[in-house]
Structures are given as structure tokens and as C-alpha cells.
Amino acid sequence: MTAWATDAAQIEDQANMKVAIHSRVVTLLSVVGVVVTLVGCAAVHTSIAKKDLDVQTKMSETVFLDPVGPEKKVIFVQIRNTSDKPFDIEGSIVSAIAARGYRVTQDPDTAHFRLLGNVLSVAKASPTAAEAALASGYGGGVAGSATGAVVGGVTHGWTGAAVGGVVGGILGGFTETVANAAVKDVTFMIVTDIEITEKARPGVMVRQDSRQDASQGVGGRRTQTSSEVTDVKKYRTRLVSTANKVNLEYDEAAPLLTHGLIRSVSGLF
Numbered sequence: 001m002t003a004w005a006t007d008a009a010q011i012e013d014q015a016n017m018k019v020a021i022h023s024r025v026v027t028l029l030s031v032v033g034v035v036v037t038l039v040g041c042a043a044v045h046t047s048i049a050k051k052d053l054d055v056q057t058k059m060s061e062t063v064f065l066d067p068v069g070p071e072k073k074v075i076f077v078q079i080r081n082t083s084d085k086p087f088d089i090e091g092s093i094v095s096a097i098a099a100r101g102y103r104v105t106q107d108p109d110t111a112h113f114r115l116l117g118n119v120l121s122v123a124k125a126s127p128t129a130a131e132a133a134l135a136s137g138y139g140g141g142v143a144g145s146a147t148g149a150v151v152g153g154v155t156h157g158w159t160g161a162a163v164g165g166v167v168g169g170i171l172g173g174f175t176e177t178v179a180n181a182a183v184k185d186v187t188f189m190i191v192t193d194i195e196i197t198e199k200a201r202p203g204v205m206v207r208q209d210s211r212q213d214a215s216q217g218v219g220g221r222r223t224q225t226s227s228e229v230t231d232v233k234k235y236r237t238r239l240v241s242t243a244n245k246v247n248l249e250y251d252e253a254a255p256l257l258t259h260g261l262i263r264s265v266s267g268l269f
Contacts, residue, residue: 053245060136073102075103096263121133121189127242192241239264
């Protein structure tokens with residue numbers, strides 16, 4: 001092969017290499033553009049779909065109380081808060097129940113009804129955590145707090161596979177992080193356990209059986225059972241209140257969450 005032929009072959013190889021590099025760069029930029037577009041579209045969709053505050057309160061079990069005459073509409077109310085946030089609703093619940101014609105007493109022994117409640121959790125949570133808390137019912141566990149960003153869920157894991165390069169992964173991850181920081185699908189959840197005690201009619205005796213399982217150290221458990229005959233009936237239920245909106249802050253959610261919870265509890269009477 002002559003020197004001229006060798007130079008021509010080298011020039012052709014360099015040209016082909018430039019074309020290949022240019023093609024890869026164009027492909028990479030196109031894919032990154034698609035990633036940016038998808039993330040941007042997801043952020044816009046979340047902003048539009050979740051722009052209005054959605055507040056709901058759901059009950060794990062329905063409670064039916066026997067109708068009583070005016071002389072028996074006497075109730076004792078005690079609502080505790082064992083969450084890590086200040087959340088005092090006892091006074092508002094007392095006022096709402098009183099507005100329904102009940103007399104609220106400080107003596108549980110003279111009351112025909114006793115309403116006991118405990119606010120277990122006030123926190124950010126995922127929709128699945130709220131569903132699990134409701135499904136577990138009174139006394140059940142409360143899943144750990146979590147908040148999911150819809151934008152991140154749409155694109156995570158797809159960028160690296162599509163680009164197949166470090167640059168694409170970095171750009172895609174950076175875009176996703178920026179979008180997640182700007183647009184978040186936020187849910188606040190309040191979990192409240194409720195127990196209502198109602199005096200049975202004269203001559204009616206109620207048997208109550210209970211069982212409690214408790215761990216004893218690493219490898220042991222203790223089961224405690226008890227039975228008693230009493231003149232009261234007990235009803236238990238769990239209320240799960242949620243507020244959902246894009247970039248929702250607790251101060252905005254708290255008033256409506258409180259109002260919905262008070263209305264649901266007082267509506268039992």
C-alpha cells in the first residue's frame with residue numbers, strides 16, 4: 001500500500017470516528033432532553049392535580065349507639081394526645097357534643113356515655129401509610145412517617161438505563177433533584193383511637209373478654225387474658241384524617257384536619 005493510500009485510509013477512519021462521536025453526542029443530548037421534559041411534565045401535572053387542599057377523615061369501624069332519652073344524654077369526655085405535636089381538641093369536641101343536646105360531666109360514674117380518645121400520631125405520611133393505619137384499626141400499629149415526591153417516582157431508575165452514561169445520569173439526577181425540591185406531593189396524617197362506653201339497659205349484663213400479648217425480652221412473650229361481667233358496652237374505632245396538597249405546610253393543613261376530626265367524633269352521638 002502506498003503512503004498516499006495509507007493517509008487516505010487514516011483520514012477516512014478519522015472522519016468515521018467524528019461522525020460516530022457526533023451521533024453519540026446527539027443521542028445523549030436527545031435522551032437528556034427527554035428526561036428533562038418528562039420531569040418537567042411530571043412536575044406540572046403534580047402542581048395542577050394537587051393544587052387544591054383535599055382533607056378527609058375515615059373511620060375503621062362503624063359505631064352504632066342506642067338512642068336514649070334526654071335524661072340519659074350525659075357524657076364524660078377525655079381526649080389524650082401522645083403524639084409529638086401539640087394537638088388539643090378535647091375542648092372543641094366537648095363543645096360540639098354539647099351542641100347536640102348532651103350534658104358533659106366531669107364524673108365518669110354518673111355519665112351514661114364515656115368517650116375516651118388518644119391522638120397517636122400527627123405527621124407527614126405516604127398514602128399507603130394512611131391506608132395501613134386505617135386497616136389495622138383500633139390499637140393497631142402506625143407506620144413510620146414518609147412523604148413521597150411524585151416527580152421522583154416517575155423518573156427514578158429510568159435515566160441511567162436509557163442514557164447508559166455518567167453524563168446522562170448526572171444531568172438526569174440533577175434535574176430530578178431540582179424538580180423534587182420545587183414540587184412535592186405532601187400528605188399530613190392524624191391517627192386517633194376512640195373508645196365509647198355505654199351503660200346497658202337495667203337487667204342486662206355484659207361479658208367482656210380481653211387478651212393482651214406482650215414481648216418479654218428477646219425470646220419470650222407473655223399472654224394476659226381476662227374476663228369480667230359488667231353493665232356497660234364498649235365500642236372501639238380508629239379515625240384517620242389526611243390532608244393532601246402540593247407543597248403543603250402543616251400550618252395550612254392543621255385547621256381543616258382539626259375541624260374534620262371534631263365533626264367525625266361528635267357525629268357519633
